[in-house]
Amino acid sequence: MSYLPSAAALQRIEAALARYPERTAALLPVLQIVQDEAGFVGPEAETWVAAKLGLRPARVREVLTFYALFRRAPAGRHTLAVCRNVSCTLAGAEGLLDLIVAGLGIGPGQTTPDGAVSLDTVECLGNCDHAPCVQVDGVDRGPLTRESVAALIEELKSHA
Amino acid sequence: MPETAAALLPADEAGWRLEDYLRRGGYGTARRVVTTMAPGDVLAEVRQASLRGRGGAGFPAGAKWGFVPQGGSGPRYLCVNADEAEPGTFKDRLILLRAPHLLIEGMIIASFAVGIRNAFVYVRGEYGPAVRRLEEALAEARAAGLVGPGLFGTDFGLDVVVHRGAGAYICGEETAQLESLEGRRGQPRVKPPFPAVVGLFRSPTVINNVETVATVPGILARGADRFLGLGLPKDGGTRLFCVSGAVRRPGVYELPVGTPLREIIEVHAGGLPEGARLKAVIPGGLSAPVLLPGEIEVRMDVESLARAGSMLGSAGIVVIAEGTPILDVLMATARFYAHESCGKCTPCRIGTSWILKIVGRLRAGGGAPDDLDLVAGLAEGIKGRTLCPLGDAAALAIGAMAAKFRGELERAVAR
Numbered sequence: 356m357s358y359l360p361s362a363a364a365l366q367r368i369e370a371a372l373a374r375y376p377e378r379t380a381a382l383l384p385v386l387q388i389v390q391d392e393a394g395f396v397g398p399e400a401e402t403w404v405a406a407k408l409g410l411r412p413a414r415v416r417e418v419l420t421f422y423a424l425f426r427r428a429p430a431g432r433h434t435l436a437v438c439r440n441v442s443c444t445l446a447g448a449e450g451l452l453d454l455i456v457a458g459l460g461i462g463p464g465q466t467t468p469d470g471a472v473s474l475d476t477v478e479c480l481g482n483c484d485h486a487p488c489v490q491v492d493g494v495d496r497g498p499l500t501r502e503s504v505a506a507l508i509e510e511l512k513s514h515a
Numbered sequence: 516m517p518e519t520a521a522a523l524l525p526a527d528e529a530g531w532r533l534e535d536y537l538r539r540g541g542y543g544t545a546r547r548v549v550t551t552m553a554p555g556d557v558l559a560e561v562r563q564a565s566l567r568g569r570g571g572a573g574f575p576a577g578a579k580w581g582f583v584p585q586g587g588s589g590p591r592y593l594c595v596n597a598d599e600a601e602p603g604t605f606k607d608r609l610i611l612l613r614a615p616h617l618l619i620e621g622m623i624i625a626s627f628a629v630g631i632r633n634a635f636v637y638v639r640g641e642y643g644p645a646v647r648r649l650e651e652a653l654a655e656a657r658a659a660g661l662v663g664p665g666l667f668g669t670d671f672g673l674d675v676v677v678h679r680g681a682g683a684y685i686c687g688e689e690t691a692q693l694e695s696l697e698g699r700r701g702q703p704r705v706k707p708p709f710p711a712v713v714g715l716f717r718s719p720t721v722i723n724n725v726e727t728v729a730t731v732p733g734i735l736a737r738g739a740d741r742f743l744g745l746g747l748p749k750d751g752g753t754r755l756f757c758v759s760g761a762v763r764r765p766g767v768y769e770l771p772v773g774t775p776l777r778e779i780i781e782v783h784a785g786g787l788p789e790g791a792r793l794k795a796v797i798p799g800g801l802s803a804p805v806l807l808p809g810e811i812e813v814r815m816d817v818e819s820l821a822r823a824g825s826m827l828g829s830a831g832i833v834v835i836a837e838g839t840p841i842l843d844v845l846m847a848t849a850r851f852y853a854h855e856s857c858g859k860c861t862p863c864r865i866g867t868s869w870i871l872k873i874v875g876r877l878r879a880g881g882g883a884p885d886d887l888d889l890v891a892g893l894a895e896g897i898k899g900r901t902l903c904p905l906g907d908a909a910a911l912a913i914g915a916m917a918a919k920f921r922g923e924l925e926r927a928v929a930r
């Protein structure tokens with residue numbers, strides 16, 4: 356199965372390539388566009404991107420594996436990123452993470468068997484005045500309480 | 516201060532649009548600068564203002580701009596650092612959301628001063644709404660002829676590209692940021708050469724923090740002396756102090772450089788919650804060595820905090836209350852550095868991950884008696900032996916926690 360972006364994604368990719376004085380500088384934005392559309396960057400997509408930018412496949416792989424926000428395997432329909440850096444820890448992030456793990460039945464780095472939710476822990480989200488906080492599909496939520504976490508888990512599960 | 520507070524950080528996001536900004540006189544300073552001043556005079560004004568970088572290292576912005584070689588016909592670049600991943604820091608996000616045009620106006624003025632025509636804004640990948648806000652503001656500015664070729668009827672032009680990071684704290688470090696912008700892993704470069712001489716795409720590059728750049732229009736609007744008068748002689752103006760942790764009103768406070776730490780915590784952030792007592796304060800983002808309650812009679816400027824054995828860093832103040840086990844804070848800190856070490860130098864890569872392992876076992880109750888010495892020794896082994904300041908920051912931050920709370924940690928080990 357080979358990878359091909361949609362026409363809309365391809366248009367965004369061409370625009371990204373045109374923004375930089377050197378084509379290879381567009382690697383991050385191109386990978387982001389691929390991931391936006393497909394949800395992850397799989398091996399076929401890697402090969403496609405390498406060819407498109409004129410890079411060795413290993414150059415794409417080393418970038419893909421360096422940055423935390425890239426996914427190399429499909430994620431759930433929703434992603435839940437839980438901050439447990441210092442301000443969130445002070446506000447009880449560890450306890451909330453335990454609740455989330457128990458509520459979803461999965462640990463960080465895993466996806467629920469029905470494919471509804473992927474759970475990750477992350478470093479400081481730059482939202483420390485709303486600690487403890489999380490991002491749901493890239494949208495900030497916080498400060499969370501035990502009650503709002505329970506509601507959040509229900510919300511995510513019901514979208515299954 | 517209300518006047519300057521309104522100048523740098525609006526109270527909310529309501530008035531971010533170009534029409535609102537123009538109504539407040541926005542882009543008037545850039546217009547005056549570009550149409551009536553010589554680049555060298557702009558640079559002199561910024562030097563005169565003693566504007567220190569707001570990103571962490573506190574380097575004087577005017578001096579940095581002055582390092583860019585004059586003359587020559589090749590490109591030079593401005594890179595605005597909106598990576599903001601220093602734990603405890605959340606001010607640049609607010610500038611992007613509430614005052615994107617102020618940042619763009621600052622970019623125009625800074626670029627004009629240095630002879631730059633191409634700028635990049637490197638925004639951390641986690642800041643989706645802030646990226647979209649900045650893109651929208653740029654679209655407005657382009658449509659109004661405020662970004663692009665031939666600004667204000669002159670032949671000076673500025674092109675701006677927004678570049679999204681993808682989740683790596685190290686990309687806040689200036690040379691790692693350049694690597695990332697060029698499409699590679701964010702691993703720091705050896706300096707020298709410094710970016711001002713050989714930077715992005717091998718060309719001279721100025722890298723400044725979002726807040727630094729957003730501060731520039733105010734300096735040119737009201738004059739260096741007014742700006743300088745707000746702060747200290749070697750560290751001018753106001754800064755955005757972020758306060759989080761155990762306070763009643765966490766948030767961002769714009770205050771004169773040199774405002775006492777105790778005043779920021781007790782007055783502006785409302786003090787600790789009812790019944791809580793102060794245990795420690797991290798004064799400048801997680802990389803800044805922790806201060807004990809007896810050490811917070813310190814002014815918040817670059818030099819005062821250095822004298823106090825810590826650093827102003829990103830001005831992210833994290834307040835820790837009694838009752839919080841220091842092991843929890845140490846664990847979050849150790850985990851952060853082990854995760855974010857880029858892996859390029861051995862002492863940092865191996866040292867941070869060993870520290871995390873040891874702190875993890877201490878916290879799980881399985882510590883050995885000499886574990887604390889081991890942590891201190893590992894931190895000592897990182898110090899001064901790494902390519903970029905992340906290694907030192909890890910060593911100093913962890914070393915200070917381990918040393919200043921030695922008693923508590925020993926009791927935890929004994930249990």
Ligand SMILES: Cc1cc2nc3c(=O)[nH]c(=O)nc-3n(C[C@H](O)[C@H](O)[C@H](O)COP(=O)(O)O)c2cc1C
Binds near residue numbers: 567576599
């Ligand atoms: C590990 C590390 C992370 C950094 N993160 C940031 C950051 O997120 N934002 C920032 O502006 N500067 C950051 N810096 C500082 C930059 O290297 C650089 O000094 C700064 O962007 C220069 O801008 P300024 O002079 O306006 O502060 C970081 C430095 C290090 C060593």
Ligand code: SF4
Binds near residue numbers: 859901905907
């Ligand atoms: S000190 Fe750490 S983060 Fe900095 S270059 Fe070395 S390994 Fe990378």
Ligand code: FES
Binds near residue numbers: 442444478479488
């Ligand atoms: S520590 Fe969680 S958002 Fe900063």
